[in-house]
Amino acid sequence: MLGKNFTLKEFIHSDTALACGISNYPTKDEINNIEQLVVNCLQPIRDYYKKPLIITSGFRCKKLNEKIRGAANSQHIKGQAADFIIKGVPLKEIINWVRKNIKFDQLILEKNQWVHISYNKDNNRNQVLYYNGMSYSNM
Numbered sequence: 001m002l003g004k005n006f007t008l009k010e011f012i013h014s015d016t017a018l019a020c021g022i023s024n025y026p027t028k029d030e031i032n033n034i035e036q037l038v039v040n041c042l043q044p045i046r047d048y049y050k051k052p053l054i055i056t057s058g059f060r061c062k063k064l065n066e067k068i069r070g071a072a073n074s075q076h077i078k079g080q081a082a083d084f085i086i087k088g089v090p091l092k093e094i095i096n097w098v099r100k101n102i103k104f105d106q107l108i109l110e111k112n113q114w115v116h117i118s119y120n121k122d123n124n125r126n127q128v129l130y131y132n133g134m135s136y137s138n139m
């Protein structure tokens, strides 16, 4: 288990990886980063809303990230980022609560479809952005 409510499996599961025969398994350092993200960001969000976070994309090995055309410098590759939704909670409400209560690196509302959050213990920039699929703007 990672924290009280998360498993590594949730972070490495990917339909694309399965379909393409990519193993998508993180190294020790990458698992460490996922743990940091859970303990500092995801678990506190889970505790506040008392509802499961549905991880739509967690860790992505380089191969998987290329396959889905993720940004080459994506923090998903390092295990520092996750995309999620919470059923029944508007994304903007999550963004507003997280920005006031959680320490993070980047918090991004992506295409109004999910929340991307990252944690980097060495450099938390505290950036809140909106991504429309083409470009980023401040929120």
Ligand SMILES: [Zn+2]
Binding pocket: 057, 076, 081, 082, 083, 116, 117
């Ligand atoms: Zn993301």
